[in-house]
Amino acid sequence: MPRPHVEEERRQQILEATWHVIAVSGFRNLRLSDVAKRAGVSSGMIHYYFDTKRDLLKAAFERYYEHSTQRRQWVMETGKDPLELLKLIVESYLPIEEETLEGWHVWSELWVEGLQEPDLQQLNEDFYGQWRRLVAGIIRDGQDAGVIRDGSAIELANMLIAMIDGLAIQVLLGSRSMTAERMRTTCMAFIDEMLPKSAAR
Amino acid sequence: MPRPHVEEERRQQILEATWHVIAVSGFRNLRLSDVAKRAGVSSGMIHYYFDTKRDLLKAAFERYYEHSTQRRQWVMETGKDPLELLKLIVESYLPIEEETLEGWHVWSELWVEGLQEPDLQQLNEDFYGQWRRLVAGIIRDGQDAGVIRDGSAIELANMLIAMIDGLAIQVLLGSRSMTAERMRTTCMAFIDEMLPKSAAR
Amino acid sequence: MPRPHVEEERRQQILEATWHVIAVSGFRNLRLSDVAKRAGVSSGMIHYYFDTKRDLLKAAFERYYEHSTQRRQWVMETGKDPLELLKLIVESYLPIEEETLEGWHVWSELWVEGLQEPDLQQLNEDFYGQWRRLVAGIIRDGQDAGVIRDGSAIELANMLIAMIDGLAIQVLLGSRSMTAERMRTTCMAFIDEMLPKSAAR
Amino acid sequence: MPRPHVEEERRQQILEATWHVIAVSGFRNLRLSDVAKRAGVSSGMIHYYFDTKRDLLKAAFERYYEHSTQRRQWVMETGKDPLELLKLIVESYLPIEEETLEGWHVWSELWVEGLQEPDLQQLNEDFYGQWRRLVAGIIRDGQDAGVIRDGSAIELANMLIAMIDGLAIQVLLGSRSMTAERMRTTCMAFIDEMLPKSAAR
DNA sequence: GATGAATGAGTCTTCATTCAT
């Protein structure tokens, strides 16, 4: 009785275990044996599915990229008004929930690993390309509706996205001055006070 | 016959070599033999000055923290008007010049390593504490002079700083959509259009 | 498909190789690569079974302790009369046969290493505890049979055991004045002339 | 103003420091830097006086051999009666006093090192040769005076000396069953009950 | 498909030894 999908399942299982280990231990300290243990498989099996450690890590990031992309699908399907939607996005990216936190860890490791790895740079480029287009689209909707200030929507999107990333790093590093709560108010202040068309000053 | 300062010089020499190797190869791939080669000393000498690799790396980051702090001393001594000064700061942090680029690389590695290392988190905390106070001070000067909008100066500083960090990451990753030039215009747009008190919309 | 007992066999193989190297080269000069070579395995395998060199050496001594204990089992099963039995024991401990010689070498190294290592001290304590009880039992049998002088059997056992150890050291050191032959006559003289109840003087 | 003996003094200083380190840390763990620290000199100076570590250790043992020989000079100059003198000797070798304890440690290390080193074997041979002659001489005095049993004086000396060595090892290893006190009574029992000509049985 | 014992190249680390001062 062949189970045709067993291979694919195993791959997923291993790739997900890889994220978790990256998120918990960091890239630098990742050992294949840890991944094997976390995935509940033998170390030999890792190499059955992935030729080298490098291949595994690359695949894990690729898979995580897809995962991250899917995780923000909901944004496309919301009928909320633009400013509200931006706030929801910010809210969903605050490094509070376990899963979001893990996402930030994995993505941070990808960034730094990407400094040396063109493949990962491409992943990042694709991801942020979509990200910018998504946020810029929302901003453009707001501009069309007359609730968001004029100016390059892409540039405004870049501001918000970069701000989220920069603040998240500080939160991840356990800064006492930049907590997740503080990150929320800072982002919300930007959306409430700087993006709107005629916000009071 | 004591050879004065030899020890201190050697330490500096090794620490600086360590930055360079971190900046070029990344933290994960750093081999002590590379540091030794770069510093032009024997591998044994590394251990003569630093007990373990870990100690060396920690010391290198600490030293880099001091270095980074000193590198922004000039900001304190400028008589420029606030908005102009903020622009100069942005300009000086664009990842263009070799030295600035290296700084971003080292600091990125510190961030990601800091995810696992409380000591590095503290370094980051100190550094960003100063950073926020510095930028917030300038903003407050601008508010006092009536050229910068009202609101929490610290919060505005956090926005700008986070934006710089977030954009720099993308530039460092070689994004074709986010170049150093693009980063400049984005930051300048924020300073010119969002910070001033009564900027036209 | 599990390969049963492979692990346990390997451990034994490595531990025995370790004795031999200790016996031949001494503790101080023991290199893991020598043990690996002697055991006919790779150096990595040593660490597969033993975390550190220290662990290996400790385990080797522990295993040797068991081995030594077993090697004297025969004494319990002999029906010989007490004085005869004591002589057989002495005979079996003369540093003449290859295996006995090796035993003395390993045990000497254990002694000196034990000066710094409480774990090894405990091993020695256990071993000599059994040893004393065994010899004292034989002596007590002799006293009960009226062929061995009165007095504390444990004390008499301690005399004989210490004498064997002290003489063996000199033999091991290749003394020309204290050969194995000389050691034999000295011990036999003690048993023949000093232990018996009414030996002529 | 040349101090002609400064070199000789330094040598002594270093050699004595070497004993102490051997006694405290054991031979296996001895580092020249520890010796230098203990002697209060630079590591370079060790090599000024001794070409190699091996040379130093050999010289240290040689010097210790002389030292040990001198330490028992008093035996020659005592007018005590033979049995009493043997007891004094035993007393003086009990591993109780700091200095005696150190002596046993150094000598134990010499034994085990001697298993590999013919030079040290020779030292031991010389030392034990004198030792046997000395003790045998006393025993012979006792035999001449009619207070010690007949038989080979050398053999009786070997018994006593070996017994002392064998017991001392157990005491040094911190045996709870063989304390210095126990060692004393055991040796004294041998002298009191086994050596005399017509001891009651 | 799967295991995990085994390998060995790669690195960190130690420390005797050298040598400029």
Next chain:
DNA sequence: AATGAATGAAGACTCATTCAT
């Protein structure tokens, strides 16, 4: 005579990778 900074060979240890089962 003396120092201690510097060296580099030696050796412990790690871990990705292989392969017999």
